Amino acid sequence: MAVLSPPKPSSDEGRIPRRVAFSQKRGKWDVKLSPYLYISPFFILFAITGLFPLLYTGYVSLFEWGLLKGKGDFVGLDNFTEVLNQPHFWKALRNTFSIFLLSAVPQVVMAITLAAILSANLRAKTFWRMGVLLPYVVAPVAVGLIFGKLFADESGLINAILTNIGIDPVRWHVDVLPSHFAIATMVNFRWTGYNTLIFLAAMQAIPRELYEAAIIDGAGRLRQFFSITIPQLRPTLIFIIITSTIGGLQIFDEPRMFNTTGDGGSSRQWMTLTMYLFDLGWGPQKSFGRASAVALLLFVIIVVIGMINFLVTTKIATSGPAKAKKPKSRNSTNRRTR
Template sequence: MATRAPDRSTAVSRHRSERLSRQLAHRLDVKASPYAYVAPFLLLFCAFGLFPLVYTAWVSLHEWTLLSDVHKFVGLDNFTFLLGDSYFWNATFNTLSIGLVSTVPQLLLAIWLAHLLNRPLRAQTLFRVTLLLPNVTSVVAVVVIFSQLFGRDYGLINWVLSWFGVGAIDWNAGTATSHVAISTMIMWRWTGYNALLFLAAMQAVPRELYEAATIDGASGFKQLRKITIPMIKPTIVFVVITSTIGAMQVVAEPLLFGTYSPTGGPDRQYQTLALFIYENFTKLDFGYASAISWMMFVFIVIIAGVNYLLTRRSGGNIT
């Protein structure tokens, strides 16, 4: 009997040790596994997102050209010159104008299309796939085709407008006309994609709300305004912010439209901020181009924040 007590105490201590080990492993799994899951994204973000952002800020404080090995520190001189550069403010105006003309009608049309597809229809899958096709089409192909459609002499748009007595419009020459043409390309590419996002949110709205509204005699438009839009407000906030960011970064459409030049036409009538950055990079003026990039980043943050606040306050509750 005297020899069994140590064995029993050893077994108890071993059991406690194993239990503590399992508890520690469980705590580590609960606490550390989420960080392990997101670690690949964080590493990629630091390498391809955070580091370029910080490095670009450092470059913007220098007179930095590829033709010279000496990079002179100039402080905020690039930003000071930028604020007095008429080309920069012209590009800012063009970016805001194209973004406003393309984003607002695009979101309204996307909500309307999603509302139509949210009803019982035949061949729903076909319609949904069709909405996504413009987004997966090459942007180069889209711009080339729309450039032909908006051609001055043989364009389909001018041919249709001639039925109503409108003369031939040179869509590339004017500021307003070029903005409308470029905005039309952006709308065609992204309206269907945003409509599918809205449709996915609408699918989660309880059907009982629509049934009750139908019994009360509410029309389809009133159901959209009073039920659908308030219920999908988080998705609307997301789409508004992402569309705003995308509109501020538009580059392919104005670059390939007409002149294939980073100046955005002979009078810079549709040069965006992204094109202005590209133009200065082609001039190998990396310091000034980096300063423009940071100013565009600040604009995006401010405009996205304003859109977020305005969108959150709008919509209201179901009444």
């Protein structure tokens, strides 16, 4: 009679569980936490230099806050009410939007045009591409001083040229619209080259196969530009329009340096919101509470206009040709006829 041997213990029984090494735990922590550590410096810096000043500005706007006296009585929304009742605020808001429209729209058009020219087969491409960026390097104070002399009412170069061709001199520092046009010219001089290089980089990323197919189909350069280049630049256009809106509504250097006094004109005909804010905080009134109220109002205006631009441009960018209706099969038509 055969004797049955006892069953052998399985390999898993009696095995002592191994502890996970600290290096392995550290590796898992590194994979999970390292992305947050890499982006944390930006958010920490933003919280210190961006979020905290914004919140503190809102806190100051609720008090009667002076330059020498410091924090005063709590006034709530009285600073906002008093600012909105001031005619200078609405005049500054009008000037800001007028200068913004006169500078942003031509700036985008000229930037796209220059980028298309620089994208062509030109000799010394690097030289011309560096040349369009040179005005951006010039300090805004220097640009304001130079253009302030060019657009001088009596001894300016622009009026001298107009006089030689038989046109009456323009009162650049007196009339509203000419002063806005002159300041918009400064802005376009500085920022057109910067936006041109952004558009040029986006144009270089467009697949060449699209242009080759268009050439085979017989499309000319103008048709290629409007049918291929512009649609491919829609995401870049969204970026340029939003950044131009934020920068255009915060314009300060160019109108500040347009004349020697820096007060926005005798009747404040080119005073912007940022200049009005500066005048409230450091001018004769020295009211940080009202200046903070203007800063918050400007922040809300920029956010609203930026969101409108984003929604409109995104809708334009995502809108495509209408989907063609699916043709009906023969079986279904035969069934209906039967």
